Amino acid sequence: MVSFATWAYFYLPWATKTTVVKTSPINSTVETPPPVATHNTPPVEIDPNDDRIKAKQQLLSPAEQPVVAPLVSNPTRSATLETKVESSSESAPKEATILPSTPAEPVETVATLEKTIPSVEFPVISEPATVKSTQITKLLAQAQSQLKLTRLTSPQGDNAYETYQTLRKIAPPEANSVLDNIIAWYYEQGQKYLQRGRLTGTQENNAYQMYQKITAIAPKHPSAAQLLQGIIEQLQQQFDKQFQRRQFLTPVGHNAYTTYQELLEVAVHPQDTQLLRNKIVKQLLLEAERQITEKKYITPKQDNAVDTYQKILAIAPKQVEAQQGIQKIVQEYYQKALQEQREEHYRSSLIWVNRGLKITPADPQLNKLKQELEDNRSP
Secondary structure, eight states: OOOHHHHHHHHOTTSOOOOEEEEOSSOEEEEOOOOOOOOSOOOOOOOTTOHHHHHHHHHSOTTTSOOBOOGGGOHHHHHHHHHHHHHHTTSOOSOOOOOOOOOOOOOOOOOOOOOOOOOOOOOOOOOOOHHHHHHHHHHHHHHHHHHHTTOSSOSTTSSHHHHHHHHHTTOHHHHHHHHHHHHHHHHHHHHHHHHHTOOSTTSSSOHHHHHHHHHHHOTTOHHHHHHHHHHHHHHHHHHHHHHHTTOSSOSTTSSHHHHHHHHHHHOSSHHHHHHHHHHHHHHHHHHHHHHHHTTOSSOSTTSOHHHHHHHHHHHOTTOHHHHHHHHHHHHHHHHHHHHHHHTTOHHHHHHHHHHHHHHOTTOHHHHHHHHHHHHHHOO
């Protein structure tokens, strides 16, 4: 059903002017549409279900349909409308005439633009670093030349490491690349020496020297630890082979004890390396016991107990068993000398005394007996 207000708006053009209110986002304005021409045609009763009325309503969107102020708000206008309606009911209309209504013109609203200044981050413009860049380029070229000539840490005043120290003050990243190249060269050389078996200071130009070069310029660099670990592992393998071959002290320079000394030089934990020495001592003590059992006290030259004990004391000066072993041999020589003396075999007795003094020249008992034997031989 069409409301009475809407019907009156479209079909009662002679009614008093209607106040139309159209709102906008910014403000509200009240428009008074222009006067509509009136006709003398009496108003008629229109069926709200008429198809023409529906067609007219469909042409208007909800936004375009005008908002009509309530008729009760204007008593004068309400009375006028009621009078006209009552008078129109007295005579039947001949034909209904639909007059088009003039819609109110839309109100143009001007949006208020808020001006904002965009936030722009300006780059920090520094002064041209031409002098600094030139100096860096020059130092890098100098370091590259020194690296090619393998002037890594010497001669003094012309080596890559000194160039690195200068470069580090103005360009640390570039300086670190120079240092890495120096360390890489020493590390590669160390690996080559490892492959050739040139491990420590017993050979010239060895892996351990390269390790020392690295630690002198970068003590905590990973390459130094890796190289040292390689040296220690290879020395331990070498020691095991020599020990299995019973090369405890011979041949000279290529035996288990020599390898032990090399390990002692490079070991991070010397107390662990001491276990290798104890292992050698234990085997030498067993060897000396065998020689004593076979009466090989001082002969043959490369296979006698005294020599074995002395080797033990050379690598472990306070080794008690070796000291007692030597003393036992000397005491046995002394007893033999006394036996020969009692039998008046002075010459034989003197031979045993001299053998004992050869082992321990300062032995008081042997020196006293020797003096007695010499006195007895004099006329």
